[in-house]
Every structure is written in C-alpha cells, then in structure tokens.
Amino acid sequence: MLFLVNIIVAGLLAGLMYALVAIGFVLIYKASGVFNFAQGAMVLLSALTFVTLNEHGLPFWLCFIITVGVLIVASVLIEFLVLRPLVNRSPDTLFMATLGLSFVIEGLAQLVLGTDVHQLDLGIPDVPLKLYGLQVSDFDLFTAAVSILLVAVLALLFGKTRVGISLRAVADNTLAAQSIGIRLPHIWRIVWSVAGVVALIAGLLWGNRQGVQFSLSLVVLKAMPVLIIGGFSSIPGAIVGGLIVGATENLADIYIGPLVHGAVSDWFAYILATAFLLIRPNGLFGEKPIQRV
Amino acid sequence: MSQHGTDVLTLDNVESVYGESVLALQGVSLTVPRGSIVALLGANGAGKSTTLKAISNLLGVSRGRVIRGDISWAGKSILGLDPARVVRQGIVQVLEGRHCFAHLTVEENLASGGFLRRPGRRELRRDADRIYDWFPRLKQKRHTRAGLLSGGEQQMVAIGRALMAKPILMLLDEPSMGLAPMIVEEIFDIIQQLNRDEGVTFLLAEQNANLVLHYADHGFVLENGRVVTSGAAETLRQSQDFMAYYFGDGGQAAIPA
Amino acid sequence: MSASKLAGTAHLGGTVSQAPRLSGRRVAILVALILIYGVIPIVGNDYWLNSLIIPTIVMGLAGLGLNLLMGYAGLISLGSAAFMATGAFATFNLLLRLPILPLPVVLILAGLIAGLGGLIFGLPSLRIRGFYLSAPTLAAQFFLTWLFQTYHWFSNNSMSLVISAPRLEFFGYDLSSSRGRYLLVALTAGLLLLLAFAIIKSRIGRDWMAIRDMEVAASVTGVPIARRKLQAYVVSSFFLGVAGALWAFAYLGTADSNTFSLDKSFQVLFIVLIGGSASLLGNFVGAAFIVLTPIVLDILVPVLGLDTYIDQGSIANIEPIIFGALIIFLLIKEPDGLASLFSRTIRALSIWPLRR
Amino acid sequence: ADHANEQLYPLFSYRTGPYAPAGIPQWGGIRDYFNYINSHGGIDGVKVLVQECETAYTLERAFECYERYKHGYQGAQVAALFDTSSGFDATISDEARADKLPVVSVAGGREDAVDGAVFPYQFPVLFDYWTESSIVINYIAKQLGGLDKLKGQKIATVYHDSGYGRDTIEPLAILAKKYGFIDIEIPVPDPGEQQQAQWQQIKQQGVNWVFLRAWGVMTPVAIKTAARVGFPSDHIIGDIWSGSEEDVKPAGSAAIGYKAVTVFPSGSNFAISQTLKKEIIDPGKSDLRDTSKFGSVYYNAGLVSAIIYSEVIHTGHEKFGNRPLTPAEGQWALEHLNITPERVAALGATGLLSPLKLTPEDHEGEPSAKIQQWDGHHWNVLTGWLNGDRALFHDAIFAKAAAYAKQKNLPPRPTLTN
C-alpha cells in the first residue's frame, strides 16, 4: 500500500516537473496560437548558459540575472528576425519556423557553450525526508512550490490585465489587433522573454536532476501529453495535466509494463491524452474554438 | 482641393498589388480634409477596402503592398509605418467583415480598443459606458464572448472598439453591413455627432451611396482601382446619371421609407 | 493510366485548376519522363543513386502521403513515420512469410495494412480538431514503433531487432542493384503520383479541401465529413506505408523501429511545409531540400577549405544552424513553399524559347 | 588521386546532438593517435588520412557517409570501416557484404557476427554484451564469496528499452538458470529522464545487485534516483556505455562508489598516453578543444580503435608489403590479427588494450573487460582483464548465426586456406 502511495506521489512530483516545461508552451500558444517547438531548445540554452557562467565562478544570483538577460536578448532577436517577417501567417508556418528556430538555437548553444555534460547542483538536498514513509525530498517540495508559485504569478500577469487581454487578442485575430494599435512586437517580446524565464526555471530543476546536457531539449516530448490533457491555452491546465500524466504513467509502467514485456510510458501518456480528448476535445481547461455561422 | 494646411490625409497616386500580381489600385489620389466626412464609393472589387487598408498599412496580411505613390497624414508620410504606429497617429480602421476577438468578451473587446491611450480604470469604464449608451444591445451582452454574438452585434462591437480608441481619423469599411435599419441610422448619427462635436474626420467606404452621401461632405468614386469621379456629396447626389450608372435607378427612393 | 493522360492533367502545385496548357508544358513533362526513366538510371553512379536520388524520391513520396492528409484535408499528423514503419514491417513479413506473393502485390498489401493503421488512429479525428490531433498521431508514432520493437515476431526474432530486405525481385528481375532499386522507387513513385493526382482532382480531393477550409460549411454543403476524413487517413497512410517499405528495403536495405522515429515524422512534416502544402510535386522539391542540404553543407566545408579555419566540432554545429536558418528564410520568402518557386522557374523556362 | 599513397580512415562522427558528449572525446583519441603516427612517418611508412563525416548519430547520414567513402577518397583506400554506432553495423551488414568491405565494431557489434563463416565482413572485436553479463555475474559472485553464493540473490537489470538494452535478457536468463539467482528485468523507456517508479520497485522487491545497462542521460538519472530511494551505489554495476566520466559527473556525489564494466580503462598513465601527452597534447596539436578529456574513458576508447586499425594495417603490410591496403587485404589482415601481450606492451598500451587475436572463424577475439569504480573524481580500476564464460553461450550464439544464414539463404563460406 505504501508502495502504491509512493509510486503515485513520485508520479505527481514528476508531473510537476513536466508541467514546468509545459507552461512555457502555454504562454506562447496563448499569445500567438502557435505551438512553439523551440521551447525545448530554450530550456537547453538557458540551463547551459547558467551552468557555464556558474562554472566560471560567478555567484548564483548573478548567473541567474545574466541568463535572464541573454534570454531577453534572444527574445528580441527572435521577434525581429523570425516572428515579425512571419506576422499573420498560418499557425502551421509559425510552428515550422519554431522547428527551424530550434535547430538554430541548439546549434548555437552547442557551438558557443560546447557539448559537454555538466553537473548542476542547486544545493537543495534530494534525499527523501521519510515523512510517514513517504519518499519526498526537499527538492521535491521545492519543485512543487516553484510550480505553484509560477502558475499563480503567470495567471495573475496574463489574466484580466491589460497585457493578458492584449495577448489573447493577438492570438485571436492578429489583423484586428493591429487595427486597434496593439503592438505585436512588444507583446511577442514580452511573452517570449517570460517563456524564456520559465524555460530557465525548468532547465535548472531538470538540470539538477539529470545534469545539463543536450537531452534537456528532449523533455519537450514529455511536456506534449501534459499540454494536450490540460489544454494548450491553460496555465493551470498544464499543472493538472502534469499531475495526471505523472501519476498514471508511473502506475502504467509498474502494473501494465510487465504484462506486455516492456516499458509503456513511451506511448501511454499519448493514448491517455487521446482518450481525454475524446471526452473533452479541447483538453481539460483549453478554450473552445468559437466558430459561428 | 488640395489646399495646404487644412489637408489631413492625402493619397498621392497610390498603386498597390496583391501577391505580386493583382494590381488592385492603379494610381489613386485623394484628399480628406480635417473635420470632414468623405465617402468612398464603388462597385464590388473597385478597390475601396484596399485603399483603406493601404492607409492603415494592413495590406501585408493579404500579401498586398503599396508599390508606388505616397500616403501622408498631417504633412508627414505614413507609408510603410508599422500599423500600430499608424494607429498611434490617431488613425483607426474598422475592418470590413466584423473582425472581433472571438474569445474575448464584449467588454474585453471594447477595453482592448482603449489600451492604446493607456487610460485609467475609471476612464476606460466611462468610455465603455458611452459605447453602451449608443449600442444598448451590447450592454446586455457585455459578458458574452464576441465570437458568439450575432453578425450585427459583432459589427457593433467592431465599431465600438474602434471608437474606444478616440481616433482623429476613422476609416470605416462598410459600417452599415448587416445592421438593422435603426442601427444604421444610429451609426450615422454617431458619425455626424462625433464629427460635429469632436471634429473627428471620417473616411467611409460604403455601398449604400444615397445614405452615405446624405451625411458626407465629399465623395470619391472608384472603379477598377482608379478614381473616376469625385466631387461634393451634394453634387454627386444631384447627378442622376451618376447615381443611376453606378448604383441602380437611384433617387431618394433608395433610402427605405 | 498512360503518360499522355498525365500530361493532360498534371499541374505543378497550387490548388488552382488550369485548363490544358500550351504544349510547352507537355514537352517539359516528356523531357522529365525521359530524364527520370531513361537518362538517370544510365548515367547515375552508385553514390548518386544510393545516397541522393533514391532517398529524395522516397521521402518525397512520404511527403506526398502526409500532404494528402495535411495539405489537402487539413488534418495534422506528427506520426507519419509510424505508418512508414507499419509499411516496412508489413512488407518484411509478407515477403518472408508468403513467399509466393510478387513484390508489387506485397507493396500494395503493405500499403493497405498501413492504411488500416491509419484508419484506426484516424478515428479520433472525428471528434478532435486542430493541433490537438497531434495526440492520436503521436500515440500512433510511439505505440506502433514500440510494438514493432517489443514483439520480436515482427522482426522474425532477429538479433538487434533489425529487419533486412529478404528479396527484391520483380518477375525474376533482380532489383537489388542500385539501378534496380532506383527503377523500383521511381516507378512506384510515378504511379502513386498519378494516383494522387487523380484523387485530388476528383470529388474526394475537393471534399478534403472543403473540410480543411471550413468544416461546418462543408457539412452543410453535404460533404460526408466522417467518411472523407477516414479516407484521407487511409490514403495518406497507404502512401506512407509504401514509402516506408521503400525506405527500408530500397534505400537502407534494412530497418528497425528507430529508423522510423519521431525525427523522421518531423522530416516528413518539414518536407510538406517547405515543399508547399497542398502541392504534389512540391513534396519532391521539399524532400530534395531535406535530404541534400545537410550533405551539401558537409561536402562544401572541405571544398571551401573551411576545415582549416574551423574545427570539426564547430562545423558540425554550424550545419544545423544554417539548416534552421534556411528553413526560416524559406518560410519568409516563399510562403507557398518551394513548389511555387519551382513552378515559377519552370514557367519561365517553358516560355523562354518562345520569347527570344 | 592525390592521396594514393595514404591509407584512409573514414571517421563517421557525431559532434552534435544528445550523444555528442560520448563522441567528441573518441574522435579526439582517434585523430590524436593518427596524428602521432603520421608525425612518425605513418604505419610502416604509410600515412593515415582521416576523413570525418558528420552523422549526427542518424542512420541515414551514416549511410550516406558510407556511400561516400566506401570506395575511398581521392585515391586513398579504406582497408576496414570502423563503425561508430551499434545501429549502423546492422544496417550496413548487407551492403558491406555486397561491397566486400570489412566493418569493425569495437565492443558493440552484433553477437552472432563473431561467426566469421556467416559474417565474413563483420568484426565485432573485443567485447560483447553476452560476455558482459557473465563478467558482471562472476564479479558479483566474487564479492559474495563464490558462485554458489549467487543462489537466491536478487539481481535486477535496469535496461534501456531498445535493441541494445534487451541484448542481455537472453544470456542473463541462461545464467540465472545455471546459478540460481533471481533475474529481474526492468525496462526504462528512452531517454530515461524519469525512473522513480523503477527504482522504487527495486527497493521494494529487496534487490541485492543492479546491473545498469543505460545510455546517455539515463545513467546519471539512474544513479541519482538510486540514491534517492537509498539503494547503495556500490551495488550497481554499469555497462560499458554507462561507465564514462560523462555518465557519472552529472550525478554528483550520488555516484561515489558506483562501479562499471570497462573495455577502455580511463587514465593517462599508459606509456602511449604519456607519449601522446608530450607530442600532441602539450604542443597544442590535439583535436580536443577541452584537453581535460585527455585520458577519459571515451578518449581512450578512441585510442583503442585507432591502435587496432594501425595494427590491422601493420599485419597486412607483413603479407602484402608496405603500401595502402585494399578492403580485401584489410579483411585478410583482420582475420589474421594477433596483438599479443608483447605487442601490446611494445605499443605502450599495456592495461589499455587487452590482447586480441582474430581468426577467420572467430571475429571477436577473447572478450575481456575490467571493473572500475568512481571515487568522485576519477575512475579507479578494481580488477585485471576479466573473461566471461564464453563457452556457455557459444551454442546459442552460433545457432543464431546459422539461423541468419538460413533466412538470408547465404551459401556456406568456402573454407579458408592460409
């Protein structure tokens, strides 16, 4: 019984880690209706920058600030070189552009910062506290707190505020948004920068777990089903989706895996996500598309 | 006509293309004096919408662009200016065909129109109330998402949203489309009122020639991307030939009575 | 279907149907046919055929498969490679277990089996729309490749789970030389291209595009939505399945489920978007871009003598940067994909001799 | 044909992507060694031309590289192709057979290819995963105090869920049957960034030892997760691809005490390493951008490949004369390769390279490996060269080769005279 509880708890905690990556996607989706494939590359870029600076002996906070600076510069460049020339193009095209972007970012990150594997130690103990036999560590609690804080802050920032409304307006109808003077470049720079910071946070926490290396950019694949279940446009949805995916995936690996001679978590989350969509075609919290005739 | 100083908006021999091949405007020149109401007339495909979008620089969306000529506003060229910049200069367009933010509520739609001026909460509310006064129908629907509204209601939202920006020059593309006669009247009353009381300038593309010439000071008639006739509204209205040729049998009977 | 029929109906990309045109186009097509089936097999050497031309054609065919689904019917798929894998594994097992079947029959059957897979994973599309469709298609991607990897029956219990081409012959004619494989690939692609033309020019293609452009209006107009969507999945997966079989056996010679990983699905997607969505020949142009760009970049470096200035590691990382930047550049400059660039060029060329 | 007097070594590298950290030091080792050899006039006077071809660890690009270099490069011939990913040698098997080009995979090829009669052109030299299983089990037995102590022990294999990872399922089943330990198989899906469930299961089942067959990011995550659930790191024995510096460093202090099998022991105290340090590294002629990688597991893996190629060429020279070898001559040389302990010593590679003797029938040589342990900064070798119980698997492996020959309808190879 305790074992089962532990598996579920571990899954939930893992799910929060997925959610951290997923939130970055949600932000950009909300602002442009685009699935940003480059988010994984952003996670890699930010963690690599941070670690490299840290290895040069800079203090933690300074590394953080400089990395955020780098991400903001990157956002400005992306807006100027990629998004602006592609304004008003179909989401497919933009999705494609983000794929191209991910090549560029990954290449650049490796070119400048190297392909080495780095250790990243945030100094938070990752040893279980053994609370009532539960396998929960300080690090887990920290992750959970960060995720919840992040969701709260972002929900406030992008909720009913001016930025929030402008953001959704842009995603809804760029032409109309332009016609009333919303500055698309401005909005995009803000959103990409915030998404960059989210990527940094995700990168640090994941990097602490698995080391900072290229594979960080692959966590995207884990974020996909989370996003789908939560709904592409909902920040709280990312958290709920993360929890669902994390918990069920672990259970599936342990209880279904042995029946089929293999690890099932590769595909399990996607089948689950499909099942969810059959019931709620726009995810748990996603916005319904509106099309009146 | 082009007396210096009073001119606010001038288009000088503007040519524009879509997708590098369709020549939609072939040298359009026109002038919109400050404080006037100017009508842009013409059959389907004449280039009315293209002209308006060229001014607000929203052609890029449909892969069109201005290839020749100049557009200036208060003496300065606004050609190729970022659309948001154009709006900042006080030029706001209501697009043809009800472009609302479908997922935003009516209230949010209206609010978004006002953002540009960075008003306080209070002011925003007051401005919104003014719109609700003009279009009571919207007040009932203020928390409904705009995408679910009826066609006419959406048109009201689009116009209301543009009004929230308190433009100096308003470009209206077929404002009466899909609106009930009563509301059409209301809209033209608003236009007249804003023009008279606040000096707002209007450039209207409109199919209902009789109606618009009733309110306008001046009219330009487009055909195949060229200005073929222009003149004082009154003169155009009197010209039976012109009315009959472009807009059917013409005459006063066109306004339902 | 004869070549002359193709000449009458073919057009390059775009959705505009054009009336039969000046004979310049027919001449162009004839020249292309001679080139593809006559000249290339004779002059192409092993390297060109094996590593450049064959993969380009096969990936073009895969792009074609996805384009029918995505470009025409507007249904997004990130799982194309799964159906390619299905085709490859089906071909392998059919050839192995039913030795009496001739190769063309096997390829068709394998395509149909992939089509069946498409049908199953396409069912959710009746309820799910837009980018959310990535869920079932990714499920297909991960589930099917997992299936082929986990159950060793699919790879006939081979070590390392690799399947390899059992026999490539066509009525006694051995196709395993690079020339033979080229002809197999080029012929298959040619026939399937004709089929695709016929489909998209018919009511089916129109209905697909109608669904893509506006589903509600399509249903009001009387388009049988569910049936057409599923047909799109089946047809698309059929093409992908055949492409997968060719990829495995006419190109690589062997395959395992890693050959058809998510990366391959993305490549196919690239091809569609770079080549031009809703364009048939564009897929082959897109495939050429995807297949050749990395190689060209790799070959160019020593040719330009860059390797004396930059170390190998940097070169390896500069390549994806250039590749990514090229993609973005193309998206900005050629919104309709390379196909439109291509057809413009062709048009320019075909009127050029008449001009003077 | 301006390189006609040189011997080609086509290097199918991957310097970008998730596996680049494992690749780059290897390419450094290879290039540095040939650089050193060439600066001394080459192998018996024949210089080695290294041509690099980036594969990004994808099959298609490796395949294109193969096509590009199989007939040599500007006159330089290739005597044997050293492949750099285990997927590739399976893919290229038929092609290489048709092209009569020998393909060498150092410590990572398909087991059944040891049968030279069925696979004349494939050389999975030095090591295989079946033997590895046996070495690991033997080592555990030694820790316990004898093979008989294995009975009832719970030994879990945590493996990367792929063809590579599953390779040990069969031999472990055979071993478990023989020694009576309980064989628990736990798959981890690629890439393996999340293993909490698997390790909790291990803890819950009271597993005594873990054999970790990971790849890439899966290794550090496994080590860290083991520490989280409180599984002792010195009871985990990693596979040869889970035993490099890159694998343990990200795991930080959790990795102290962790052990791994190695065919390429790390260190820079081997005689050859010292020479290289003096002649290549210190003068700044190394291919390594980061020379701290010198002497790492992967760097030494590169060295081992380069040394073997040089010895193949050298062997060929003895029969065919001191000139570049053709693929056919390369095959002959491979099948007659004999790197004796004395020769290893002469090469300055004692302790780095185990002696290697190949024959037309046996394309692997006696597989052997060492066990090493991580102390937080370095790998320390705990044992000498260990040999597994190869005889135990002989029949099973050769039966596989025979089955392959049957499926492919391969004619039996004419008996080799020599």
Place this chain on the structure above:
Amino acid sequence: MVRDVSLSFLGVRALTSLSFSVAQGEICALIGPNGAGKSSLLNVINGVYRADSGDILIDDQLFSHPTPARAAKIGIGRTFQNNALFRRMSVIDNVLTGLTRQGKAGFLELAFRLGRYSTEQRIERAQAEDILAFLDISAHRDAIVGQLPYGLQKRVELARALVALPKLLLLDEPMAGMNKNEKAELSQFISDVNRQLGTTIVLIEHDIGVVMGLSHHVVVLDYGRKVGDGTPEEVRRNPDVIAAYLGTRH
C-alpha cells in the same frame, strides 16, 4: 413548418416558442433587429444548432434530429451571414463541392477514373458552369475565393448553395455589401429561381426595400419571439415592427 421552437445558450434565450410556416414555393423574409435570433433560427432548421424543444416540419413530415448532413440530404441549401466559403479553393471547386452529395461513384471509381467517374464528372462540370454563368461569375471561375472582393464571395456562396437545386433555400443576408444595382440584380435572380424552379426560399435581409420587393411573406422576430407575420405591406405598417426595427423616422 416551424413549431414551438425554443433555443437557449447557457441560459440565454435565443428563440422562445417560435412558430410559423412557409408555404411551398414561396419566398419568406425574416427580419428583425440585430440579435433577434434570425440566424439562429436558420441554424436550427438545418441542424447546425439543436433546438431545446419544438419541431421542424418539412413537407408536413417531421424533420427529426436535424444535422447539417441530413439537412443537406433532404435538399436544404444554405448561405451564411459571415461568408463560409472554402477560402483556399477556386470558385469552380467551391461550386462543385455543392454537388458532392449527388455523386454516386465510389472511392475506387474516383481514384482510378473508372466506371461512373467520367459521366459524373461531365455532368457536374456542366451544372456548375451553368450556375456560374447564371450568376455572372464565370470570368472568375479559376480565382481563389479568398482573394475575391466581398461582394463576389457572396455570389459564389449563393452559387454553391444553388447548384444542387435545393428544395428549400436558406439565405442569410445574401445581399450585404452589395450596392443598389447589384442588389436589384440578385433579387431578380432569386425571384427567378423561385419562380422557375419552384424553390422555397427563406431569406434574411436588412434592406427593407429588397424585402418589400421580393418576398411574399414576412416574419418579424424580436428577442427570439415573433412580433409580426404577414404580407410585406401588413408588416411594414405594424407599429411594433416600426418601433423595434425600422425606426421612427420611416
């Protein structure tokens, strides 16, 4: 034809117990202020919306569980207020899509150009060309609809609805964005269709002049209820209608 239909969205009533009938072969105009429920009513009739209660009768037969597909099958054609064209397709392809449900040829026949393919293809083309000529848009046959001016798009949409010769044609503001001349032309055309083909037409239009000239029968909605029903003349004099819709000035 419409009996006791009610419709609500999240508690907001769009239609309240609405009943009226349209005789076979007549042109019935629906008018009313914006948001009165006119478009919603059309949506209920052809199954885009599901009514909360009430029935639709077609030819005195209960049209149960309407869905867009079934509506299309029994011969209800429709145009939309916000153009609902297939924007990336050519004009002719849009119109041909209107014929899609007529086709009998199966998938294989179409894919391999066998059997009924060529006859059907020929007939379809001819029908589509006829309708294009009829509506005077033949010149734009191969243009991409999304690039046409608004007014022409409306005509294409009408052509698509008409090409299959529906029994009942629902037109939602077909003349919005046209000038007087064009409206007159289209009115003529609609009345021709009605007279020559006997098509029953329900039409939403805000131009009272057009409504007067064209329709046999006018139904007025306000807030989802019927506030007027009768001949054009009756309706126009109805004080409720004037207050709610036409405005006092007229």
